Amino acid sequence: MKLLWAISALLLSCWRANASTAPNIIADPPEVSNQTSAILTCNLTESNLPIKGSLWMHNGKLIESTKTTDSASHTALTLDKITHSSSGKYECVFLTEPEVKKTIEVKTLPHVFAYKHSEHGNEKDKGVMACVSHGYPLPTDWTWFKEVDGIQTPIINGTSDKYEIKSTPNKTTLTVNDLSMENDIGDYVCSGTNELGTNSDKIHLRVRSRLAALWPFLGIVAEVIILVTIIFIYEKRRKPDEVNDGSAPLKSNSTANHKDKNVRQRNSN
């Protein structure tokens, strides 16, 4: 009996000792989902340790303006407009020995956008379309749709060689193989889903025929050939005259030179 009392007293004192040295942070609200603005607060209770200051971190990076050295046990951070860039994990940190911190998650819909809204590919070649997402939490599911006349049909990975989908939480790529001009031109929609909802973006794929550039090229080559021909013909027609003019002075120096000299003298006077 006495042993039982002793053990329970020991346990009680241990528990009370723990309770008195374990600080507790009350975070309010514990989580932010789908709100346009919020005020995050942290209250440090049950701690008799000295507080040297407090600060807030966003996704592991310090928010400079929140760093204080006052010993308040209550700190707050205001988020005026919550967008995908301000979502993430916020930590309030109290500078005690040791530090104590608590995380508040700010969640938004995923921000999905395409690298390029207009992609092009060559016939029989492959076309690659990519979408990325920012925000927190990152999408857990990515789906691609092909939009025909307003109806979206999902594209399923692995059913055929035509489509390949590679997805990571923040990026997804759809590769369309063996492009054909009749079937593959159109709008493709990438949509990313996280626990709060879904967002999507649209990409337009254009397929060019392999020979599309050939016609302008042939046109230019034809133009070059025509120009060169014209120049040579023009020269052949002028050549007989030029040969006479050119060779005459060399052969009969006197006459031509006298003629020229007279001209020169008249001009110089």
Place this chain on the structure above:
Amino acid sequence: MTNHKPKAESRSDEAEGLDGGWGWVLVGALFVSTSLVFGLMRSLGIFFVEFVQYFEESAQAISWISSTGLAAQQFFSPLGAALCNAYDARVVVMTGGFLAGLGLILASQATCLVHLYLTMGVISGLGWGLVFTPMVATVMANFTRRRTLALGLGFSSIGLSSFAFNPLFQFLVETYAWRGALLILGGLSLNIVPCGALIRPRRRSKAPEKVNSGSRSSCAMVLRRVSSYLELPLLFERPYLTYTLAVTLLNVGYFVPYFHLVAHSRQAGFSEYQAAFVMSAAGATDILGRVVSGWFSDLGHFRLLHLLSLWTTLAGVFIMLLPVSSLSGSYVVLVMISLLYGFCSGALTSLVFAVVPMIVGVERMMGALGLLQLIESGAGLLGTPLSGLLRDVTGNYIASFMVAGGFLVLGTLTMATLPHYFSCTDPPAPQRHSHEDKNKSLHPELEQINSSPPDTGHGGRAQ
């Protein structure tokens, strides 16, 4: 003076002093071919984005394509000059144009990066090398009094075509994908062929000089012929070497602003558009400077060499002032100095080539230009990495610009060591010596043209 003029004109396209008529047609040909060589080279950046994505290579590996092309163009310049001396400039330029186009057409079928190096780099570069120097030399041979203006007008195409080609290439890539766009560019490059066809075929006057009469071909004879085509003896002449050294120093600093001005403006705190505008403004005054300097130089009030020194020094000073102006934080000052820098750098471009015949004579101009291009290519390889290194070491561009401007001023000082630098008129052009003296008696007209100063117009008016 009136005595030799009729003889000069009677020899039509072989002599200097035409200054008109067909010469201006050749200026047009120079305009088109230069834009298709250098304007095209400068706008290839648009393709590089596509290459990086398609071939999944680093930007550095892709940028080697244009470096190879430029290096090939400069390396093969003496070859182009030598072939022109040996055969006909017309054939060489037409072949060069064909090769340039062929390189790009083959590049459109490339399946790996090495293909691009070989086609766009080596083949097109060879073609460009066979085109540029012969065209410039031909235009210069066709003008005396208006030589610098002709060159200025011809080179103004580089700036104008860079303006035009950037959106054009973007459109071609969007519409036809890079393969189709390269194919079309190859076709466009083939337009150099008609430009070359416009060069009048040369009469056989140059060939007899080069061959020693009554010689059998042997190793030494062939070597001597080749070295005379390449104008290798020029490398042993002090004035030419001095001038080449000056131009090389100039080239070290010349390209630095092109590469770093935008980044420097951004670092100084200006927005992307402001920085891009500074570059465009410099480009616009560059074009203006080329034409105005060409026109002004031909008025004959000053020696071309003095004008070149003036523009080079001014350009160097303005490059050195560029970081100072942006440090002061004033956007207007930065734009002003960029405008002035652009004007001076364009102005000196027209003159750099025009001075060459003053130093080596019109006869050897072709080979001289080829060798000059080859030697100055080393400077380009040195200048940009050096300025990049300075920037990495010091953290900003002030040191790079200072050094670049310093190199330009150093180039001017080197030019000042040329013989007869401080005289008010040009010295008589050097005559051909060695085995050509024997042949002089066969060509009395040639001797007369060689012995008279090539810029009688300038000399006369300066007096």
